Amino acid sequence: xxxxxxxxxxxxxxxxxxxxxxxxxxxxxxxxxxxxxxxxxxxxxxxxxxxxxxxxxxxxxxxxxxxxxxxxxxxxxxxxxxxxxxxxxxxxxxxxxxxxxxxxxxxxxxxxxxxx
Amino acid sequence: xxxxxxxxxxxxxxxxxxxxxxxxxxxxxxxxxxxxxxxxxxxxxxxxxxxxxxxxxxxxxxxxxxxxxxxxxxxxxxxxxxxxxxxxxxxxxxxxxxxxxxxxxxxxxxxxxxxxx
Numbered sequence: 001x002x003x004x005x006x007x008x009x010x011x012x013x014x015x016x017x018x019x020x021x022x023x024x025x026x027x028x029x030x031x032x033x034x035x036x037x038x039x040x041x042x043x044x045x046x047x048x049x050x051x052x053x054x055x056x057x058x059x060x061x062x063x064x065x066x067x068x069x070x071x072x073x074x075x076x077x078x079x080x081x082x083x084x085x086x087x088x089x090x091x092x093x094x095x096x097x098x099x100x101x102x103x104x105x106x107x108x109x110x111x112x113x114x115x116x
Numbered sequence: 117x118x119x120x121x122x123x124x125x126x127x128x129x130x131x132x133x134x135x136x137x138x139x140x141x142x143x144x145x146x147x148x149x150x151x152x153x154x155x156x157x158x159x160x161x162x163x164x165x166x167x168x169x170x171x172x173x174x175x176x177x178x179x180x181x182x183x184x185x186x187x188x189x190x191x192x193x194x195x196x197x198x199x200x201x202x203x204x205x206x207x208x209x210x211x212x213x214x215x216x217x218x219x220x221x222x223x224x225x226x227x228x229x230x231x232x233x
Contacts, residue, residue, distance in 0.1 A: 034221055034222075036224070041229075042226055042227075043120075043122075043206055043224040043225050043226040043227050044206065044208075044224040045224070046221045046222070046223070049221045090159065102147065102149070102164045102166070102171050102172045103149060103161040103164055103172050103174070104149075104151075104161065104208075104222060105161070106151075106158060106159040107158075108158045109158060109159075
């Protein structure tokens with residue numbers, strides 16, 4: 001069974017500082033990996049996804065993530081955080097197509113607070 | 117193109133009642149998934165439908181059910197509501213088949229906030 005761990009429940013950074021949100025996954029085959037962001041009272045917005053190929057993935061809003069198979073990690077990064085980035089961030093893993101695997105398994109999320 | 121539409125946005129129900137939530141996927145998407153989000157359990161998968169067939173189901177009691185119509189719109193129903201069913205219910209749509217199932221990722225709606233009193 002697949003699982004996702006986001007070790008940091010809450011992170012606080014200053015505006016303009018760099019950001020890294022950690023994500024570790026467990027899955028037996030090549031995973032499909034996603035980062036979503038959720039603002040209060042809203043649904044989930046897809047930031048970026050990894051399926052194959054280049055292990056450094058660029059997403060929206062200046063975010064990027066790096067897939068490291070040896071560490072089973074897919075950490076999200078941003079070089080300079082803006083106050084509008086304050087939200088909750090979810091890492092998710094999806095199995096490949098076929099069978100009973102048409103679902104995403106999410107981590108518990110990391111709440112990001114941005115100080116002015 | 118229009119996104120995923122969930123109705124209603126908010127609901128307040130009494131214990132023991134039943135509720136039906138609706139989800140209209142992105143045009144051309146044939147897969148609809150449902151997730152429950154609570155502060156304690158996080159995001160949990162309920163079920164997924166593709167072409168009117170349930171392909172996958174999470175670990176929820178039989179009080180939770182769903183269906184999908186020929187136009188890909190989906191409904192989920194919760195019967196005999198309990199206080200613990202209070203949650204944000206999120207619907208997600210995707211193309212749903214082959215490698216392309218994840219090709220565009222899942223697009224989520226804004227959710228239905230259900231409060232059981």
